[in-house]
Amino acid sequence: MRIARKVRKLAPYIHGEQPRGRDVIKLNTNEAAYLPSAKAMAVLKKFNPENLRRYPSAECVDLCAALAKLHRTTPDRVFVGNGSDEILSLMTDAYVEDDEAIVTLDPSYSLYRTLADIRGVKWLGFSWGGLRRKTGGKAALALITSPNNPTGVQIPPKEIAAFAKRFPGVVVVDEAYVDYADVDCMALATAKANRNIIVMRTFSKAYALAGLRVGYCVGPKDLVEALYKIKDSYNVDAIAQAVALAAIKDQKHLKGLVAKVLKTRTWFVAELEKRGWDVMPTQANFVFARPPCAKTAKADAKRVFEGLRERKIFVRYFSGPKTCDRVRFSIGTDAQMRRVLKEVDAILG
Numbered sequence: 001m002r003i004a005r006k007v008r009k010l011a012p013y014i015h016g017e018q019p020r021g022r023d024v025i026k027l028n029t030n031e032a033a034y035l036p037s038a039k040a041m042a043v044l045k046k047f048n049p050e051n052l053r054r055y056p057s058a059e060c061v062d063l064c065a066a067l068a069k070l071h072r073t074t075p076d077r078v079f080v081g082n083g084s085d086e087i088l089s090l091m092t093d094a095y096v097e098d099d100e101a102i103v104t105l106d107p108s109y110s111l112y113r114t115l116a117d118i119r120g121v122k123w124l125g126f127s128w129g130g131l132r133r134k135t136g137g138k139a140a141l142a143l144i145t146s147p148n149n150p151t152g153v154q155i156p157p158k159e160i161a162a163f164a165k166r167f168p169g170v171v172v173v174d175e176a177y178v179d180y181a182d183v184d185c186m187a188l189a190t191a192k193a194n195r196n197i198i199v200m201r202t203f204s205k206a207y208a209l210a211g212l213r214v215g216y217c218v219g220p221k222d223l224v225e226a227l228y229k230i231k232d233s234y235n236v237d238a239i240a241q242a243v244a245l246a247a248i249k250d251q252k253h254l255k256g257l258v259a260k261v262l263k264t265r266t267w268f269v270a271e272l273e274k275r276g277w278d279v280m281p282t283q284a285n286f287v288f289a290r291p292p293c294a295k296t297a298k299a300d301a302k303r304v305f306e307g308l309r310e311r312k313i314f315v316r317y318f319s320g321p322k323t324c325d326r327v328r329f330s331i332g333t334d335a336q337m338r339r340v341l342k343e344v345d346a347i348l349g
Contacts, residue, residue: 006120013114019314025339027330028314030149030177030286032208033264034257034333037250040209040243047239056238059228063241066248067216073190077218079227080244082235084176084202084215085111087227091141091198092119094226095170100140103131105148107322109174112143128155132163140169146185147177150318150328152282157185164188164197170223172198177284179206179258180265189218198223205285206258207247214244261285265331271341286330291348297325300348307347313340 016029035041057063060080068075081087092115096102102116106125116123124139131142142163147154164171178184178201189199198219204210214236217224247254269279269287276292291300304327305317316328329340 010117013111025313025336027332028316030330031210036208037247037253039250040247043242043246051238055234058234060236060241063245071186076221079224080216080236083213087215087217090227096121096140100138102141103139104143108145109149142171145174147181147283150288151280152284152288154181154283161188170196174200176202180285181283203244212240214240261331264334268337286328288326288328290326301325301327304347311343
């Protein structure tokens, strides 16, 4: 069977391991520590099967209207996708010519590079300082995760706004973790004067709906319209639209869930630092930390990852040269994080 040359050479995106079993503690993919809104789940339980024999709203009309109201903008500046990943894929087609490049932070969400390879365009990765200096040439799309993954560090909105003014293409601020942060960039996306900033959000993290696969973005009308031109006819199913709509209307639950995670995050960071770990300043629902001994940090980080895995506790280890001396811990419940600390102490002696 014939396979396209670029696909034969493609290095696929490596997602976090998906272990099964009740006795597993899963802290490797930054999922929510608690259950979704009861109001959202009630919609799922009472979903009318009559709606399953009909196609869903192709434009996610009700959900876009609710999101526009939440962010104080208009529905024609909102696009909903089958997870943020679909939106990112569409953006590589909508905003990038064949001879242009996609630029991102490095390290950051590794799917960005995979999407550039699938699209067949150049990918360039930089530190934030480096990215701010590399705004010329053929760069057409900048993907900036803030708070960043895996570091958890957030870039101030003022810096992103200044970067966007100089950048010749589209600037996408991926705010998957922003509900756990102190500030956000949504005002940049909804401003009438904005010409090239899009802010992207997801239901997979703070809304505790990763299994639903719903993401959305807000930005200038012309950039949003371009995504509608190339999306699948019915890209978000009826159940997903209905449950996400109910979740949006239950902001009280969202705030309560986030507050629990932030309290646990503060405690967990303090406990790691007591043990001599170097923890990057996080604004997300995870921490990126280096073991106490700098000389053996690379070996110790991998040892912690493997030792926890043997104990059915799944965290994330990235073997790249910029990340190999740290472990990423998603924030779970208090009981889960106490267990993590106990096992980490045992592994490192």
